[in-house]
Amino acid sequence: DVQLVESGGALVQPGGSLRLSCAASGFTFSDYWMTWVRQAPAKGLEWVANINYDGTERHYLDSVKGRFTISRDNAQKSLYLQMNTLRAEDTGVYYCARGQHKFAYWGQGTLVTVSS
């Protein structure tokens, strides 16, 4: 069975950093683009970033460009999101999803709270 398990969410102060991880299993990780999607409390889904099969192509939401970095380790079947200079508006549940647009599989999400 396909599984995506996020971790790394925490309470962090504004301006702080956090690294999220997503462990994948049940499929050939290197065959798929991967995407991070977030959801602020009581708000809608927001596309954050994606990365291609071998990490040579990455794309970001304008508001996180220069602050967030998406990466992957195909040997470890893991996806990462390094988040720097965090702002209150970055608060929310962060999901990893398989694919570039179909998003057939999602993790359970990890909560990031940016607050002093």
Next chain:
Amino acid sequence: QSALTQPASVSGSPGQSITISCTGTSSDVGGYNLVSWFQQYPGKAPKLMIYEVSNRPSGVSNRFSGSKSGNTASLTISGLQAEDEADYYCSSYKDSRGVFGTGTKVTVL
């Protein structure tokens, strides 16, 4: 990166059909046949219901169907059931990125 526009809420009685619209631009919804629809219950991860405008993943009820005309995509739920009460989001491919809709709360009366 503006969100796609969906109605905030749609309601219907059991057995009825409802349609949720998703309006974008020629750069996203209108430009590609890569629109997906997701169902989300409170506190849960989204679930893929429709992909590539009108395709249903294995295991999704055939009461769910998708279509597109120009810059607007639509999700139709026929034979509405109590379990369909949830939030629904559309998404579209856009220039190697993605964009989600604003979300629609479906209420079964």
